[in-house]
Amino acid sequence: MPESAVSRYSTPAVALHWLLAVLITGTFALGLYMHELPVSPQRLKLYSWHKWAGVVILALSVLRLVVRLRSPRPRELAMSGWQRSAAHATHHALYLLFFAVPLAGWAYSSASGFPVVLFGVLPLPDFVPVDKELAATLKGLHKTLALTLGALVLLHLAAVFKHQLIDRDGLLARMGFGRA
């Protein structure tokens, strides 16, 4: 995990961060809205879009992890011990959830008897069997993990504002497209 003299994250890392921020936020909002709808063609369409977005997020998260492990990163900002620990823990948890949330959702769909067909054309494998009880468990898991992800994103945003506006340590520039 190379730290170097650059002042910001690499361009691919920055691009993936913002792209996934939009995708994850949008997919989360879609999930919140759609799951209360009555059965209708609209609901069928939104569920499909939500699943396709989830699979795209999963694939991009793999790419993001590879970039994270290989690209040069800026040196850590100076901050107290507990803040550093909190930042590490939050970021690690976020990475875990980037994978766990869509995987749980994919498994939930499979267990409910609805295999995921990406963009309506590419059937993805079911890695769990069709099982009503398993589906109920996975539904709860997907929801809990997604809400945890949402809470951590809010914590992440609060920390960004704290660093940028209170500490004034130029944190945001590290995830921008300015000079490296």
Next chain:
Amino acid sequence: MSLRSLSLLALAAALSTPAWAQTAPKPAASPKPAAATSAAPAQLVAAQSEVAFTSRQMGVPVDGRFRRFEAQVQFDPKKPETARIALKVDLASITMGAPESEAEVVKPEWFNTAKFPQATFTSTAVKALGGNRYEVAGQFALKGITRDIVVPVTLAAAGANTVATGGFTLKRLEHRIGEGEWADTSMVANDVAVKFKLTLSGIAPL
């Protein structure tokens, strides 16, 4: 013969013809053919039969089957063109593994089972293609609309029974299955693959 011998003889005779045992065969639910003659009715073995379908929702295959159906079949392998097939499916007996879907599909926009509880197929002609393959032409009625269809059927022996398998592609909009907002075929495809496996007893060897 002494009285004692007669008694023993009577006892022996009584014991050798158990009057309490049921020697007459149990009557069948409907007349069984004594031997498989032409146009003798076959019996559906429901436990080894299935009427099922696969639909597609935005590319996702969704399966379902009907738990209650009846078949009246008369078939003589030596004279297949004399065969008569009548199938009745109880549409409300649908099971799709998803309670929400099952509750939706009986509604007026879909099967409207309150008004049209059954789908039926009645054969009009049977053509043998050789190799235990047949084409069964007939009238298929669903939701008050009747269409002429031709269904390819393959027969196979399964012990003493005969298994008929086949299927056809149903165009759901031709029977107004999924009306109004559900008529959009990019949501639920027009083509529905219907397939059946009917196990029948009382058919002569193929």
